[in-house]
Amino acid sequence: MAKGIREREFQNLMIQWSLPMGWDFTAGRSLSRETTQTVIVGQLRDAIVRLNPGVIDGFDVHAVVEEIVATVNAVDGGLVRANEQVLHLLRGRKEFRDADGVWHALKVIDFEHPTTNTLVVSDEVTITVPGKTSRRFDLVYWVNGLPLVVIEVKSPTAKSAWAEAAREINNVYATEYPWFFTPNVFAVASDGLKLRFGAVGAPTNLWQPFRSTADDENLSGQADVQRSVQLLLNPATILDMLANFALFATSGGGADQKYLPRYPQMEAARLVHERVLEGGSKGLIWHHQGSGKTLLMVFAASLLLADPRTDSPTIILLSDRLHLVRQTSGKFTSAMGDAYFHQPATGGELRSLLADDVRGVISTTVHKFADAGKNLSTRANIIVLVDEAHRTQSTRSASLAGQMRAALPHAKFFGMTGTPVKNLATDTFALFGEETDPGRVLHRYSVSRSLLDETTVPVMLDPHPVSFEMNDQALQEEFDQFADDFDLDDPDREALSRKFGRLTSVFSNPDRIHAVCQHIVDHYLAGAYRNGLKAQVVTYNRELAVAYTDKINELLAGFERLRCSPRSGSMTGSPPR
Structure with missing residues (x-):
């Protein structure tokens, strides 16, 4: 046709x-x-x-x-x-x-x-x-x-x-x-x-x-x-x-920008608004990572601030990292203006704002609630929108989240997360979810919908096992010799064995670090680097992140020396960092 x-x-x-x-x-x-x-x-x-x-x-x-x-x-x-x-x-x-x-x-x-x-x-x-x-x-x-x-x-x-x-x-x-x-x-x-x-x-x-x-x-x-x-x-x-x-x-003094909502942002912001008007005290927003939870918080806050039925609320945009606070604050002030907007620099400033009954928006981190005390503000129209709600929101009363809730006993709490957690220390569903909500979730935007909408792209897993062997018998003999030298009794031997027999001990083995980092560098130089791409390395803990960084830099320095050698062939380009 x-x-x-x-x-x-x-x-x-x-x-x-x-x-x-x-x-x-x-x-x-x-x-x-x-x-x-x-x-x-x-x-x-x-x-x-x-x-x-x-x-x-x-x-x-x-x-x-x-x-x-x-x-x-x-x-x-x-x-x-x-x-x-x-x-x-x-x-x-x-x-x-x-x-x-x-x-x-x-x-x-x-x-x-x-x-x-x-x-x-x-x-x-x-x-x-x-x-x-x-x-x-x-x-x-x-x-x-x-x-x-x-x-x-x-x-x-x-x-x-x-x-x-x-x-x-x-x-x-x-x-x-x-x-x-x-x-x-x-x-x-x-x-x-x-x-x-x-x-x-x-x-x-x-x-x-x-x-x-x-x-x-x-x-x-x-x-x-x-x-x-x-x-x-x-x-x-x-x-x-x-x-x-x-x-x-x-954006940054540059060209003007217009933000329109994705449909899950629009749905969720409306549900938060309705829950507050109904007198509800909490709600869990479970949206897949990368779906725009920061902008969702801005949309929800704008609805709440514009509605006279909320009686001039205080809205706290809560993050656990300073760069997220800056990101949220930038979106809010540029999109809606800085009237009634506050970003306290210290915990003392935050306490003063809440004690003085300030209205509008406060953008801050959960860490500034440390030592806030009880009943800092007992108003019910304080609405806390928590970004990355699975982090720092422990169920323990001594935690930062516990101190925040003690300081704001009648506030309403809405958690935004892509990865809710349920374990002995933290239960994101119990902290933020209403029992009457299906699965204790007020609104859900799944990974499958996110992929269907092309909001996010699929992650392709390509396993690359790194050959590394440890001589268990030799390791045990060394440990026994060490224990004998220091005349350790059986309980001490068992406690020491548990401490140093953890997975971290294997991960931190220098030979294994060298083997893994050599594989990372070889794989990167053979593919991503040649195509002008970047790479990200994720490690088990911070100590390993430092060790991997040092080793990768050492191996890359060797690559750079080889690249600059007259015998290195015709490879050109800047060295990877």
């Missing part, structure tokens, strides 16, 4: 799937707009009048609409920054001055009742201006006359055809007509078999599927795409993402 027919057929399918969710279809050529216009002005004007009864009477509605359209069309600071300003306006946070000079925030969209907005889906929407090539968008989803979602469809004739659709949105449409994307919440690319959504301008590796953790993992092909349309293009989802989950940041 011809390429154009396939694409048009799929466009029609997406329209059919959208109609039951409250969208009305209007063909692009029949829209009440000029092809030069981004906004359907009549629909926007009607929405402003309808959504602001009793207030709008004091306004020149025509002037308000003109101001909004001018804001939409302004992209001087770059598309991402313009997108942030327009979404700020659409969230109802921009004030307009009435005829008496009084400022009012006006509603542009009804977020509480999504289907009461004017919802239109259109195909073949043309945009053009004099001197530019006209472009035609496959599908546009309009809310109150504003284009919130743009979709590009490709025929599934090539591998990753959806990625070509995403690149066309980024490199052609948004480049040539950036003002059409200033109201954009997200864009969608699909080839009929796969669907991905992302922020306009974001590289394709950041475009994500949108699914549900409650659905069958085996859903694929067109059925998977249909389900994604039902979930992602539901008016409630689009407006929820606009109101609560589209965050903006400036």
